[in-house]
Amino acid sequence: MYKISKNIFNWDNMSIIEKINIITSVNNKKCEIQNKVFKILKDVEKHGDVALKKYTLKFDKIKLNDFFVSRKRLKKSSLLVKNDFKKAILMSFNNIQKFHKLQKIKDIDVNISSGIRCQRITTPIDSIGLYIPGGITPLISTVLMLSIPAKIAGCSNIVLCSPPPIKNEMLYAAKICGIKKILQLGGAQAIAALAFGTNTIHKVNKIFGPGNAFVTEAKIQARELVSGLSIDMPAGPSEVLIIADEFSNPEFIAADLLAQAEHDYNSQVMLLTSHKNLAYDVLFYLNKQIKNLSRKEYIISSWKNSKIIVTSSLEESFNISNQYAPEHLILHLQNARKYLSQIKNAGSIFIGSWTPESAGDYITGTNHVLPTYGYAKTYSGLSVLDFQKLITVQEISKISLKDLANNISILSKAEGLDAHDYAVSVRMNSWKFK
Ligand SMILES: NC(=O)c1ccc[n+]([C@@H]2O[C@H](COP(=O)([O-])OP(=O)(O)OC[C@H]3O[C@@H](n4cnc5c(N)ncnc54)[C@H](O)[C@@H]3O)[C@@H](O)[C@H]2O)c1
Ligand SMILES: N[C@H](CO)Cc1c[nH]c[nH+]1
Numbered sequence: 001m002y003k004i005s006k007n008i009f010n011w012d013n014m015s016i017i018e019k020i021n022i023i024t025s026v027n028n029k030k031c032e033i034q035n036k037v038f039k040i041l042k043d044v045e046k047h048g049d050v051a052l053k054k055y056t057l058k059f060d061k062i063k064l065n066d067f068f069v070s071r072k073r074l075k076k077s078s079l080l081v082k083n084d085f086k087k088a089i090l091m092s093f094n095n096i097q098k099f100h101k102l103q104k105i106k107d108i109d110v111n112i113s114s115g116i117r118c119q120r121i122t123t124p125i126d127s128i129g130l131y132i133p134g135g136i137t138p139l140i141s142t143v144l145m146l147s148i149p150a151k152i153a154g155c156s157n158i159v160l161c162s163p164p165p166i167k168n169e170m171l172y173a174a175k176i177c178g179i180k181k182i183l184q185l186g187g188a189q190a191i192a193a194l195a196f197g198t199n200t201i202h203k204v205n206k207i208f209g210p211g212n213a214f215v216t217e218a219k220i221q222a223r224e225l226v227s228g229l230s231i232d233m234p235a236g237p238s239e240v241l242i243i244a245d246e247f248s249n250p251e252f253i254a255a256d257l258l259a260q261a262e263h264d265y266n267s268q269v270m271l272l273t274s275h276k277n278l279a280y281d282v283l284f285y286l287n288k289q290i291k292n293l294s295r296k297e298y299i300i301s302s303w304k305n306s307k308i309i310v311t312s313s314l315e316e317s318f319n320i321s322n323q324y325a326p327e328h329l330i331l332h333l334q335n336a337r338k339y340l341s342q343i344k345n346a347g348s349i350f351i352g353s354w355t356p357e358s359a360g361d362y363i364t365g366t367n368h369v370l371p372t373y374g375y376a377k378t379y380s381g382l383s384v385l386d387f388q389k390l391i392t393v394q395e396i397s398k399i400s401l402k403d404l405a406n407n408i409s410i411l412s413k414a415e416g417l418d419a420h421d422y423a424v425s426v427r428m429n430s431w432k433f434k
């Protein structure tokens with residue numbers, strides 16, 4: 001019997017520590033995960049392909065001969081997936097592409113003053129790794145979320161990886177995105193392979209993609225261990241926070257909470273409402289709906305990290321939400337759009353009762369790779385810009401350097417950097433005597 005326990009709390013009655021634990025996403029298992037991941041990273045750095053095979057056998061129960069999916073298998077995937085799946089993927093592809101193409105930013109080219117030209121040009125990041133989660137279930141849609149912006153940005157050297165066995169549907173999604181290199185690797189060992197490289201796998205410059213607590217920790221540690229390596233963001237176990245009023249539908253709210261709770265043992269779902277009756281109605285529907293769902297263990301485990309919080313006002317709900325900075329924020333509010341300006345921190349916002357979070361996961365066009373663990377305070381969801389670098393350019397004419405020379409000299413002397421001063425004066429002197 002799977003029962004959703006009564007995790008209903010009154011914000012005013014919670015202790016300061018309880019409040020801090022909520023808004024700072026405290027994770028009690030962090031140290032254990034950190035140590036485990038560090039060992040895996042170091043083992044792959046030292047033993048390369050041998051370690052990758054060992055961990056794949058250990059965690060995915062698969063004895064790998066080749067790390068890469070063959071071209072033949074990738075090509076064949078088109079024949080092995082259903083037509084309705086192809087149609088659904090196509091709609092998702094088109095919507096994501098439409099939204100992401102608009103994210104391309106314009107270069108800048110300006111004459112700051114006569115003879116002084118400044119530019120900002122955009123260049124794709126070369127050599128990237130895309131991680132697609134696949135431990136609990138293969139997240140086929142994540143292939144589109146990562147590959148489409150990468151292609152729009154112009155990245156050329158792309159390797160995608162996911163835990164084996166990789167389903168035909170995932171290969172098909174990769175194929176329609178134009179991805180050719182696919183690695184059958186998952187978990188921290190996959191991140192290690194992308195970060196350090198091995199005899200058969202090239203190291204990359206930036207690693208993208210969501211994953212469970214092990215994958216996310218591996219990305220964070222790899223960034224520290226390998227100089228020049230970047231990651232997109234910490235995008236760990238799924239989260240949702242819902243703010244609801246007395247006009248909202250408790251059945252819809254329960255369904256939205258369960259949709260994120262089913263992702264992982266470590267997912268976290270929260271409901272904030274100033275209406276106590278609504279909290280109990282939602283609890284009723286949670287228990288009703290879980291009976292018909294297949295991933296009950298994940299939901300029950302996630303529910304231990306989750307809460308329904310009764311606040312004293314809508315304003316207080318927004319205040320808590322902004323401090324918590326959820327990956328997904330759903331506003332089950334009447335005239336929900338009018339509250340948009342109150343939101344300071346969230347990965348992605350879902351407005352009104354007819355915008356289920358699952359729609360954003362698959363098909364609205366926005367990206368579902370989003371910061372978790374409170375990182376929505378400083379990180380944005382994935383966009384085309386994450387796959388590019390912005391490089392500035394400047395060019396000064398001979399005559400215009402003269403206009404700048406004196407001020408450069410004053411500023412460099414103020415910093416005690418006479419070589420900087422000389423790099424200008426040497427030019428001025430050569431110019432004077434010609
Ligand atoms: N934040 C986001 O944008 C976002 C988007 C999509 C999915 N997600 C999250 O991605 C995650 C997917 O998780 P998943 O597990 O299905 O797939 P995953 O691919 O992230 O992880 C699976 C791998 O984890 C490793 N692993 C599992 N247990 C381990 C252990 N005890 N020790 C060491 N390694 C271990 C294994 O190597 C396994 O192959 C979920 O948490 C989901 O919520 C987040
Ligand atoms: N909700 C997930 C992000 O937290 C993304 C996803 C993919 N498939 C289903 N859902």
Ligand SMILES: [Zn+2]
Nearest residue numbers: 238259260361
């Ligand atoms: Zn989801």
